[in-house]
Amino acid sequence: MGKTLKNSLIALVGLGAAIASSISPAFAIPYASNTVYKVVKEGVTTVYISATANSRVQLELGSVERSTARIVGACGEVRISVPSSGTFTGLKVDGVAILADSLPSQLMPSCVSGAFSESRPENFRTPNGQVVVVGKTPGAAVAIALPNESTRNISVNGCGFAVLRSTTSTPLPDTFKFASTDYTVSSLPDAGEPPVCRTSNGVSTGYVPSSWP
Structure with a gap:
């Protein structure tokens, strides 16, 4: 491997890390004997899943x-x-928990010139099941958070590993299921540094840090 390429790869895996070996063509890149592992960098956790190159895997995120x-x-x-789940369990509006089951059932009054035709000083539920949160600033945006059962299909790269990380709308789950096995993110082995995948002329080569066993 040329000096320039090697230096660029070292920069990708982090200062002080070195590339120990390459795998080409790569079909999977486990960490030691672990096919599912994580890397924690600057407080951010990323999960790596070793699987058949260029395939797709489905994760049950709960x-x-x-x-x-x-x-x-x-x-x-x-x-x-x-x-769609039929339950408001875990509902939050602007970070404040809303206990939907304890809300009174009331009709939705009409809104006239910025005021309800009937006073509604507290949150309530309508007869059709809607939750209505009151007392917010008209025209402002609020954040509504609600847990849902979720699955995610992710692509495995040409080096044989897929990456699971949080998104702006979905944080990294505490637990997930892959290939009928349950995993807890906090208990996953920490590889310290991530593998690196480079593709040239249609051929993918995986590189692992020298710190790996």
Whole structure:
């Protein structure tokens, strides 16, 4: 491997790390005997899954909190329809937990010139099951978070590993299932430095840090 390429790869895996070996063509890159492992860098955890190169794998993420933005209505209300799961368990609005089952059932009054036709000083549920959160700033955006059962299909690169990381709407789950095995992220072995995949002329080559066993 040329000096320039080697130096660029060292920069990718982190200062002080070195490339111990390459695997070409690569079909999977486990860490020691672990096909699922993690790398924690600057407090950010990334999960690596060793699998057949250029395939796709499905992960069952369990109950995952998903966040969406909603614009507040003219009377300071936020209407939240019944989710597909049928339950509001874990609902949060702007980070504040909403206990939907304890809310009173009330009709949705009309909104006239920025005020409800009937006073609604507290959050409530409508007869059709909607949760209505009141007291917000009209026209502002609020964050609504609600756990949902989730699966994610991710692509395995040409070097034989897939990467699972958090997104802006879905944080990294505490647990997940892959190939019928349950994994807990906090218990995964930490590889310290990640593998690196380089593709040239259609051929993928995987590199592993010298710190790996």
